[in-house]
Amino acid sequence: MEILRVAALAAAGVTLAVFLKQIRPEYALYISLATCAVILLLASGRLSYVIEMVEKLQSYIPVDSVYLTSLMKMVGITYVGQFASGLCRDAGYSAVASQIELFAKLSILALSMPVLAALLETIQEFLA
Amino acid sequence: MEVSIIFKIGAVGILVSVLSQVLKHSGREEQAFLTSLAGLIVVLFWVLPYINELFETIQQLFLF
Numbered sequence: 150m151e152i153l154r155v156a157a158l159a160a161a162g163v164t165l166a167v168f169l170k171q172i173r174p175e176y177a178l179y180i181s182l183a184t185c186a187v188i189l190l191l192a193s194g195r196l197s198y199v200i201e202m203v204e205k206l207q208s209y210i211p212v213d214s215v216y217l218t219s220l221m222k223m224v225g226i227t228y229v230g231q232f233a234s235g236l237c238r239d240a241g242y243s244a245v246a247s248q249i250e251l252f253a254k255l256s257i258l259a260l261s262m263p264v265l266a267a268l269l270e271t272i273q274e275f276l277a
Numbered sequence: 278m279e280v281s282i283i284f285k286i287g288a289v290g291i292l293v294s295v296l297s298q299v300l301k302h303s304g305r306e307e308q309a310f311l312t313s314l315a316g317l318i319v320v321l322f323w324v325l326p327y328i329n330e331l332f333e334t335i336q337q338l339f340l341f
Contacts, residue, residue: 169291176286176293179321180286183327187282187283190279197338
């Protein structure tokens with residue numbers, strides 16, 4: 150199945166990176182960068198299928214599409230933020246990695262503010 | 278081309294390390310540095326289209 154291919158790819162990439170670490174340490178980082186990119190590309194193929202299904206489901210449930218798009222954006226931000234911070238942590242710069250994660254959390258928080266406001270408004274309508 | 282890029286980078290890494298060892302022992306430090314720089318640039322040229330494609334897919338996928 151697909152997972153076997155990805156696992157074999159990751160194992161091959163990691164062993165090659167470990168081998169190269171003693172000779173040329175910077176190449177280990179390039180290999181991990183390339184492996185992350187390839188695996189993430191494969192994963193995004195999977196994810197596009199999930200997103201199509203979600204859009205199809207939307208026609209059954211009258212959910213406002215604004216919430217779905219912001220939800221998708223949040224997933225996208227975590228996706229890329231995880232990729233970048235994992236890479237920085239691999240290279241040994243965990244300070245930079247935590248900055249990227251902090252930025253990702255803050256941007257998700259900012260993205261979720263309108264949803265929160267809409268929720269409070271509906272609650273107010275019920276009470277008032 | 279998808280999977281072979283990883284092994285190509287490994288091959289370039291090994292080649293550059295061997296070359297720079299040989300150049301170092303024959304007393305040409307600058308050439309050794311230049312070879313490793315060339316290796317770096319070649320690898321970056323290979324990896325960057327992948328990163329670019331990745332970010333475009335994500336942008337298109339998540340309606341950024």
